[in-house]
Amino acid sequence: MALKDILTPFTAWTNVFKPVVTIKDPFNDRPGAERYRGFHFNDTSKCIGCGSCEAICENEAIDLVPVEGIETKDGDSGLRPRVDYGRCCWCALCVDVCTTASLRLTNEYTWVTENPEDLRYTPGVDVKPWDNNELGWKKPEPNYHFFGQKRVSMPELHPEQRDKSFIEIVKGYSKEQAILEADRCVECGICIATCPAHMGIPDYIRAIREDNIEEGFKILYDTNPLPEICGRICTHKCETVCSVGNLGEALSIRWLKRYIADQVESEDYKRILQSDGIANNGKKVAVVGSGPAGLSAAHYLALMGYSVTIYEQFSQSGGMMRYGIPEYRLPYDQIDKDVNYILSLGVKIIYNTNVGKDISLSELKSKYDAVFAGTGLHLGxxxxxxxxxxxxxxxxxxxxxxxxxxxxxxxxxxxxxxxxxxxxxxxxxxxxxxxxxxxxxxxxxxxxxxxxxxxxxxxxxxxxxxxxxxxxxxxxxxxxxxxxxxxxxxxxxxxxxxxxxxxxxxxxxxxxxxxxxxxxxxxxxxxxQGMDIEYISEDIKKDLEINNRGRIVVDELFQSGAKWLFIGGDIIQGPDVIHGIANGHKAAVGIDKYLNTNI
Amino acid sequence: MEKIKNIFNWEPDRSLYPEKDENGNLIVDLSSQKFTKVWHGPNHPGTTGNMAIELTLSGDEVVEAKTHVGYLHRGFEKLMERRLYIQCFPTCVRMCVAEPDYNEYLLARSVEELDNLEIPETAKWLRTLVLEMARLQTLLRTVPGQAGTLSLGMGVQWGVYLRDLVLDLFEELTGGRVYHMYIIPGGVRGLLPDGFKKRMEDVLLKIEDFIVRIDNLIFKNILFKKRTIGIGHIPAEWIDKYGVVGPNARAAGFKRDVRKDYPYLVYDQLDFDIATLTDSDVYARSLIRRQDLITTIDLIRQIMAKMPNDGDIKSPTPNVLHWKIPKGEVYVRSESSRGEYGFYTVSDGSEYPRRINLRGPSYTHAVVLLEKLLINANIADVHSIMVSLQTCPPEIER
Amino acid sequence: MNDIIQDITTRFSVTDIINKRENLTFVTCRKENTISLITHLRDREKFTHLVLLTAVDWIEDNLFQLTYILNNPTKKIDIAIRTMIPRDNPVMESAHRLWEQVATYQRELKEMFGIEFPDSPRLNEPFILEGWNEIPPYRRDFDTKKYSTETYFPRIGRGTNDPEEYMKSKLYPNDPTK
Incomplete structure (x- = not known):
């Protein structure tokens, strides 16, 4: 303890002569830094309302709400995130996970309002003074992603391996590849509306991730009785709206579906789908054409207990799937795999029988309780x-x-x-x-x-x-x-x-x-191709309504003007397999309703 | 003359009070009216955070101290059990307000270690930088804060100003001032902004100037010395017995520092030394922290010079919305400004952690050690001793 | 490290040895041997620093796992000792005689998990909670979300929509197959 120790502290007085360091007007002199995480802004024209922000918000601060003027359409749920600042902790995970990079945080951090309800608003919709602030937190760069951006590439035969034969080109995912691809899904469910059959896409993708093939398989058959076929040649409209595809590559939804179907052996189908011992209800339905629409209708009708007979003009089933699509894209044994299961439900196919030539539609009407026609487009x-x-x-x-x-x-x-x-x-x-x-x-x-x-x-x-x-x-x-x-x-x-x-x-x-x-x-x-409806004789045709584009008009259950006749598939919608499947499914429900309530 | 000197050196005869029984144990009988009960906290400007010490006094001497926590309990460990791993990271930062970055780092490290994930080199350097910046801003408050407990508030104000400058740098780098939420499983959330190194150097120079001023104001101050030297002495044999870590152990001569002993991130590529002292009193602990401040400044300079300026900041991870961590458990630790800070993480193989347990230094420092240290202390020294342990209540009760 | 593990394997019949890192090993020890194993490690193998003591609730197996992490500051290695105790009668021998701070850990475990440590000082004094009448809150069967919904009130006007359901209601509300 020296005298020095008494005196040195007084040197602190020299600070009296130093300039002050406080900011005089923090509201104006102190904007947030370039990356500051302040209030939200959402570019509502880019946002698709996928809800990933809501899913990742650990404080449940985000709600998805409908917004006036934003329409629900393919690839856009029409919902937009609304933030409750009573809960938000400004972690900006919602920005980092955003599938469209539409959401960001501005660098504005001061806001005074008298009404606490103001502090819950829909960014980008409710106009705020900071909407045009360019500064603030954005999704970091580079290579910073919360889910895989690139597709797991599909193993394929090289051109020189395939150009002399009709062997299937696409080899299909292995388990590891499928799980890796399935992992990229953010489970927003936007794809479901776009799929004509409204398949439970996020659910079966989750089943792949959890390596629960049987569960996934059941989900497929809820809406689609031809998964092996669709898993190969579906037009995959779902992939065009995949939210992951906005910044990266859309999920390979089609290949994932194929992966599930490929994993299940034919002999396990009935056990997994629990389709044994369906009680027959004594009613009979004829189906014209064993294309996707006809098979789909037959499948769902059979599950409801109907006796279904399909009339097929060719010697084999499948319609355009077999006779239009080359084998290198869709091998015939895969068609057989799907069709055989449907046959195992008690569905009969009468081959080489052209309705209109070998048997008339009126005859079908008299022999069956209802008829579904999915005759497709076969006229070049x-x-x-x-x-x-x-x-x-x-x-x-x-x-x-x-x-x-x-x-x-x-x-x-x-x-x-x-x-x-x-x-x-x-x-x-x-x-x-x-x-x-x-x-x-x-x-x-x-x-x-x-x-x-x-x-x-x-x-x-x-x-x-x-x-x-x-x-x-x-x-x-x-x-x-x-x-x-x-x-x-x-x-x-x-x-x-x-x-x-x-x-x-x-x-x-x-x-x-x-x-x-x-x-x-x-x-x-x-x-x-065009349709050939010569088989519909004039006395039946007079009941049908045909619109100005030459198409037969059916209601939403695919019932035509002739109440007993349901029509679906390429001649109504499409042309593609998945519309046919959806049509057939709805028609099956329609036929069931018709035969039970006589609508 | 001798008489006058004796007045200054007068010490009360403490041998009679408090009374002891034949085994030497204190007889604390509150109804005898010889004792006073004083609650130090939970809302007391001298406590760090919301924590109470229930003091039983005989005169001005503490005869019994009990720590009471629970004023900040929000059950973070439990809350994390129903959050996705990525959602844990904005939650876990709240387990220590002063240095949230260690929580982020340890959570990320646990996840990476359980899932065998390597992070990019640039991210490692950035993580180290952020952790050292966190230490820097805490020490800027804590070192002068020790004098603040003795009513010398001037240094605290300087420290708070400089800490604000560090927070400005944090704001530039991470987008946040207090809760940075910068280190996430797989990497970090941003590269250095343009001109950051220059601004960092400016701040470091100001801090070095501040250390000189702090030395003059505090460490060469007779009152500070009088009030801290020999106060709150932690005997060396208590270190392991009470689980003492960090600067408190280093002030007692134990050269223990996680950065050196269990090098993580890029600490093995940095050149630094660990200071130790043997006095193990409040003054020694303050000096150790002052030395830590200098070490940290040096480390930040080294990081700035050696780190890569670009590159990937995050490794590809599984989709964070359903990232399942393999079944297993792990303990990871880092050196916070208070000492060993660790996360014990148990995964049951699902998307949610089974259990995350934080090992905070204050868990032992502020409870069992503090209760022991305060016995026989003067009531005026209570919060000086408490602050010298750098207690942080949220990490006790999480 | 390997020598130590080998030694304690034979002496204390520890099982499930997992080398997480070169300096961190997890071992499982039977309840009766645990305290003597810890004492042995502390006194003979110089694992003088107790890092932490905590519990994990394995409700599906009806077990509590107690984890003692010990550190040897000289060799710079850690051993984590896991002990399973029955969940319906959670009693464990107290370790507060080895390190005094264990009493604090045990107080917390008593409060948060309801695990008994007979003889542990101040075991039944409330540590963090005050006036808690529910089951110990860190047990898995205590549902924080349910508790908070029942105890507090929701903010009026909150409500969200699931994109999938919402799009269905807008675009194909009458789909007969759904």
């Missing part, structure tokens, strides 16, 4: 350009039918396919394989009115067709098939500028000066 449309009557101008659907039946078809050395849809890709890739087998090389050109970006075919179909050495040259309108000495020389085309006019009607415009010529000895037309 023609471009009707000069030369289409040549014998080497084919309809894609006819060729695909023959390939399925194992019949010999004409395969020329140079082929042109007209059409840009999935069927056009199917025939292009099938013919490319056959060319490869026959000539050891591929020379096939597919052309369509639509340009590269608006081709209706799935993107992966186009990519894979190119991998298999087919040429896809879109954006051309076919003008004329050049024929010399009775042999096809090729297809003359002109540049297509636009397809639809201002009113949205089909009215293509061409640049006649920009022409091209595709050399070919064989032309395949694949511009869509």
């Amino acid at each position: 449309r023609s471009t009707r350009i000069p030369g289409t009557d040549h014998k080497h101008v084919y309809q894609s659907i006819d060729l695909l039918n023959k390939i399925t039946e194992g019949k010999e078809i004409h395969v020329a050395e140079n082929i042109v396919v007209i059409g840009g849809g999935n069927v056009a890709m199917d025939i292009t890739r099938s013919l490319a394989r056959l060319q490869n087998i026959k000539y050891g090389k591929v020379s096939i050109i597919a052309t369509s009115l639509e340009d590269e970006n608006s081709m209706p075919a799935d993107r992966e179909e186009v990519v894979e067709a190119r991998e298999e050495m087919a040429t896809i040259n879109p954006g051309w309108g076919p003008k004329e098939i050049l024929i010399e000495d009775g042999n096809i020389k090729g297809l003359r085309v002109v540049k297509c500028l636009s397809i639809f006019d201002e009113e949205g009607r089909f009215n293509p415009k061409f640049d006649e000066s920009n022409t091209n010529f595709f050399k070919a000895d064989m032309i395949v037309e694949s511009i869509g």
Whole structure:
């Protein structure tokens, strides 16, 4: 203890002469830092109301509420998050998890209000002074994600392994891959509304994650009796609205469905689905066509106890699924797997019987209590350009039918396919394989009115067709098939500028000066199919209502004007498998209602 | 002259009171009216946080002390049991207000260790930086705070100002001032903002200037020395017996520091030394903390110089909305400004933790150790002794 | 570390040895041996620092797990000793004679889990809770959410919508298959 110890503390007095350090006007002089976590702002035009913010909020501060002026539509629930600042702790996890990066926190942190209810508001909807503050907490960069952004890539055969055969290309996920992919799901459920069958997608994805295949399988069959088929060739509209797809890649919902179906052996179906011993209710229903709609209706009717008989014009079941889609996309044994289970429920199929020719619809009416018709679109449309009557101008659907039946078809050395849809890709890739087998090389050109970006075919179909050495040259309108000495020389085309006019009607415009010529000895037309309802005789037809676009009008239970006749599938909606399945399911409910309450 | 000197050195004869029985145990009979009961806290400016010490006094001498906690109990450990792991992280920070970052780090580390997750190098450096900044801002309050307990408030004000500057830096880096919520399982939530290093250096220089002023004001102050030297002495044999850790153990000569003994993050790549003293009184503990402050400044400078400026900040993790942690249990620890701070985490394989238990230094310091230390202390020294242990009630009751 | 584990395995028949890290090992010990194992580790193997003592409720197995984490400050290693005690009669020998702070831990465990430690000082004094009449709150069967809904009141005007249900009500309310 020295004198020094008494004196040194007094040096603190020197601070009297130092400038003050307090901020004079903190409301204006002290904005929050660039990353400050202040009040919320939500870009409501980007937000899709998936509710991930609500799910991650540990304080339950976020509610999803309907907002006036925001419509519920595919890919947008129409709900928006509302924050209760009585509970919010400003952790900004809601921002980090946001699937659209629409939610952020601004750097505003002062707000005085007399009404405590003000402190609960819908950011971005209720206008606040800080809405335009650019500063504040945003989802951090780079590589900062709360769930996987990239799809687990699907193992596939290499082009050189597949271009000479019809072996299935897609190998399917392994357990590890499926669980990894299923993990990315945020379980918002937005996809369910978009799926025509409203499948319980988040639920079966959760079952995969929990490795509970049987549970997942049951969920599939609640709404879809053809999971092996749909798991391969569904048009997966659900994936286009997947909330994860907003910033990353959408979940492979289709492949996950296939994964579940692939894991279950045929002999376990009945045990898992508990479909043994269904009591027969003594009523009989006829189904015309064993396509997806017919099979789906038959399945759900059989579960309700009806005796169902399907009339099928071909020698095998499946309709377009077997006779339209090539085997490399949908192997026939997988169709059989789904169909056999439906047959095991007591459904009978009478093959090689064309309703309208071999048996009339009226006869079905008299023999059965109700009839469901899912006859599909089997009539190929023609471009009707000069030369289409040549014998080497084919309809894609006819060729695909023959390939399925194992019949010999004409395969020329140079082929042109007209059409840009999935069927056009199917025939292009099938013919490319056959060319490869026959000539050891591929020379096939597919052309369509639509340009590269608006081709209706799935993107992966186009990519894979190119991998298999087919040429896809879109954006051309076919003008004329050049024929010399009775042999096809090729297809003359002109540049297509636009397809639809201002009113949205089909009215293509061409640049006649920009022409091209595709050399070919064989032309395949694949511009869509029409329905053939010749089998509906005039006395029945008079009860039906047909709208101005030539379609039969049915109610929401798919009951037609003739009360006993239910119609669904591609001739009503679609064309695709999943609409057919949904139609068949609803029609089954409708038939049940009709036969029990006579509506 | 001798007489005058004796007046200054007068000490009361404490041998008679309080009375002792034949075994030497105190006879504390409140009805005898020889004792006073004083509640120190829970709402007392001298306590750290909301904690009460029930004192029984004989004259001005403490004969019995009991710690009462429970004023801050919100059951965080229990609340976390029904939260997803990611949701635990805004909850766990509240278990220590002064240094929330250790909670974040330990939760993240537990999850990573249970799930065998490696984090990017940049994230490791950023985590270390944030942990050291947390220590820095606590010590800026605690070191002068020791003098504050003896009514010398000037240093506290300087400290609070400088702490605010550190909080400004926190705000820039993490978006929050007190609860930073920056370290999450898998990594951290942001890179250094532009110009951060420069601003950090400015603040560090101010703090170094502050240390000189603090030395003059506090450590070279005769009153402070008089009131702290020899007060609150923790004997060396108590260290293990009462579970004493951190600066309190280092002031008693135990060279224990989790950063050195069980290096985590990037501490093995940093060059620093652990100071020890042997006096083990309030003054020694204050000096140790002052030394810690200097070490921390040095560590932050090293981190700033060595750390990578960019790179990934977070490893890919499973979807946090249903992240299941493999079944198992783990204990992870870190060195907070108060000593060993650890999380014991048990996972039952589900998305929710089975149990998360916090081992906070104050659990032993503020209860059993403080109760022992206060015996025979003068009532005027009670909160000086308590603050010298750097007690933090929320980590006792969570 | 391995020597110590091997030694205590034979002496105290510990089981379920999990080497979590090179310096952290979990072992399970029978209830009767636990205190003597801890004493042995403290006195013979110099695990002089008690890191923590806590409990885990395994309600599905009708067990409480007590975890004692011991630290050897010289060798810088930790051993965590797990002991299972029956949940319907949760009594454990007190360890407060080994470290005085154990009494605090045991007071908390008594209060929060209802585990008895006979002879432990001030065991029945309230530690954190005041006037608590429910079951010990850290037991798994105490539902915090239910308790708070019953004890407090919700904020008027709160209410949320599930996107899936809401979209159904808006877009396909009459779907007959649902």
